[in-house]
Amino acid sequence: MDPENGARVAPRLPMLLEAVLNVGSDLDLRATLQHIVDTATELAGARYGALGVVDPERGTVTELYTSGADDEARERVGRLPDGHTGLIGHLVQDPRPLLVPDLSADPRAAGLPPGHPAMRSFVGVPVRVGAEVFGNLYLTEKRGAAGFTTDDLALLRVLASQAGIAIGNARLYETARRRERWIEGAAACTTALLTGESAEDALMTVAEQARVLADASAGVVLQPTAEGGMEIVAASTPDDPADLLGAVIGPGSPVLEQLLGGEPVFVEDSATDERMTTHVRDRFGPSMMLPLQSGGRLIGTLALPRRRGGPPYTAADRLLASQFASQAALALVLADSGHDRERLAVFEDRDRIARDLHDLVVQRLFATEMMLESTRRRASAAPDAPPDLDGLLGTAVDELDSTIQEVRTTIFALQQPPADAPAGFRGRVLRETAGAAALLGFQPSVHFTGAVDALVREPVDRRLLTALRGALAAAHRRAGVTAVGVEVDAKARMPDGRPGVRLTVTDDGATGNGRHGTTVTWQAPL
Template identity: 75%
Template sequence: MTYESEDRGAAGGPPSSRPRKLPILLEAVLSVGTDLELRATLQQIVDTATALTEARYGALGVLDPRRSTITELFTSGLTDAERQRIGRFPDGHSGLLGVLVEEPAPLRSDDLTTDPRSSGVPPGHPRMRSFLGAPIRVHSEVFGNLYLTEKRTGHFTDTDMALLQVLAAQAGIAIGNARLYETVCQRERWIEGAAAVTTALLGGTSATDALMTVAERARILADASAGVILQPTGNGGMEIVTASTLDDPAGIVGTTIEPGSPVLAQLLGGEPVFIDDSATDPRMTTHVRTRFGPSMMLPLQSGGRLIGTLALPRRRGGRPYTAVDRLLASQFASQAALALVLADAQHNREQLAVYEDRDRIARDLHDLVVQRLFATEMMLESTRRRAAAPETDELLSRAVDELNSTIQEVRTAIFALQQPPTDAPSTFRGRVLRETGGAASVLGFQPSVQFTGAVDSLVRQPADRRLLTALRGALAAAHRRTGVSAIEVEVDATARLPDGRAAVRLAVADDGRGDDGSRSTTFTWQAPL
């Protein structure tokens, strides 16, 4: 290309001065790409192209190569008010923008109002006549197109087109570098995020907190509207069990994908699902899909075990996920699944160690402390029977009673140690069943439990704590008797005190043999509600 010959404009205007614009072009080429942040680079390119060609308005449309549509549009020369009047920008399927998408080559028009190829201009768009466009290639791929309109001094010339082609070539290099830099930074963020999740999960968080940690971190890294965890249900579907979102989460948790959904076979098979628009994709069947646009649904599986699915939807109209986004998110999901499995195994090991330690303490209490206390009680009882003085008899009786009470309290502690060290049930009924379940491991059989009345709503503090204490003591006393093979526990929330007040009544009956040889012992306790 030589800049020493004169070039007249397309409308026969005065000669253009390429040598005069050469320093401007060199300055533009040098300035493009000075910022490695991709979005800043794209805005710099369209601003530079607009200034270089003396256009009033400029735009850079980023293309989705899979659908040949404009996914993002960077503009120059438009005010905020003009952007609002335009509304939604064109998608590149019509008019000269569509021609440039279908045939990526430099394109020029002197009058858009008479050009038959021009169509699809938004109603609120400023008046435009002259048009100049050129594709931007990154390596062999068409990354996007530059659009320039309304040259301030007339029509776009051959010189303008040549300058735009040079700038587009340099822009392709700058965009390639920015994309590479962005990919490196993005990969670093995902790696750091996966490491942070692994550290948090192995730090001893609960199962619910672990899933929320994965969902929230993935949402932030993917710049998604929500981070959602789905887990398989008993009927072959999937249910949302955890959701992290900055918007209103109402209606998300608990949403199910019913069996037969088109995406379910892929999810249960451990295959990722990528969706361009959740609201319109026929494969999506949940009612919350109308909130979201582009989405990724990634399997959380490790060693052939499917833990669930990580879904990362963006808002409607949001940026689609790129191939790099999908790759990094899939790698994160695999790492998070492994961390969840390791955290679960670590929790199980720690829980087993606690069980073993509690069993050891319970055995030591039973075999050493209780037996010695019981032997001392028997010696004192024998001494009391041989004692002649009433004062001595009374003193020894009190000592025997104190030892008996101590033995009962120690046995109660043994029963408490036998119970699983998990979070306490939220309902009173569940806490009673937990007590009897813990006693079963020591008794060798499961006590039968019967509830009468609405115990969960009627039995409140402090009656619930006092009843549970009495229940532990009654079970411990039953275990001390010989020949116990069955225990019946009854909790009646419809009982009445002698004065007519509502009360809760606890009855614990067993078939063991007492100290006096009697059988079928019943322990009764009641308290006002």
């Protein structure tokens, strides 16, 4: 620097030193970037300043921090520069200091959007973090002078060098904080999954945690379908996710082939990427689709789409989200194993109760029934027996036999998995007849008429089931029974014309008067 230039720069050295000291005072990256552009604008005496953050993968400007332009001016400019045209594009492609005295005379200055403030002089310098170009610092419109000088350029290069160090520190801090948030989120997700949530709640927990951590518009979990595709089974969005649930990626999709192969898929723009085939793709832009797999087993896919025009995912975002997906998949497997162990414990307990009922309660009841039957026969042969004793003992025997039937039906129900327990009246009737089949030695035939599940409700269904158990127990006691028929008619009419339900149980066993075949009918209004 010659003496004349040094004389011009010297008055600004204190300002430069102050700027260098202040530029690294904040570890928040956004605050640091805004402080850099404000400091550079003041130091160079510029009217307008901007700092464009460059995406090294795509060669585009992803963020722009400005100084000197108010909100109205920024709104008039609108979109971000694409990083491919004009002087901004030139600096992105060729990151070297650039000084332009007159923008109107430089052909590289073309491409300013409508509404952009009028500008004449221009200076730009790259901001490097290590060997990587983080972005470029642009200043225009030198105040009180015809244009920027080489002295301004020299000062800005010093500031850009120190800014690179400050940005590097802020980026390290931000990366550490982001990693910490992902680790905490993964730990919270794992804790929630291992506390006994249902399968649906577990998938929703994964979707919700991932959406918040990735700053995505939606968190979606897809699972393979029987047809070979993938369906959205859990979705978390700030709005109603109903239109997302049930969306399917059809078989044969290139995206699907990658996902089923356990490979992640990264999409720049869901709306325009030909690989995306779901009907909701138009709503989203950048997206990550990460396989949820553990030990070679594919559980599903975690998709994290951002809004249209949203910032693309960085390499760090992809790495952290992939690590989260791996841990979430492991937690899902562990949670599923825990549920299986709990269900196995329940099955073992139910089986033990069923064995105890059969080996202890039923045998004792049966022995008591035999004793009463023997007493009944001896009492009926005694000349001084009370006339009503035979009837009383017969009633006691019938009650014990009915109780044995109900206990055995309960034993049969205990031996079925809880998921198989019927919810509707039709299913409960079928369960009762299946339980009776174990005692009768054959399966009773069952016939339904009308919308049984829709029409037969509490308390009518309980009364019908009690009557059915009694009729089946009576059929079991009769000799020579080889067939039992059960009919439930939900279209029956009561004697007074009201709608009702009729239960009819028939068998071909012998009756006490020597006839064969018995029909028991029970009906109730609906």
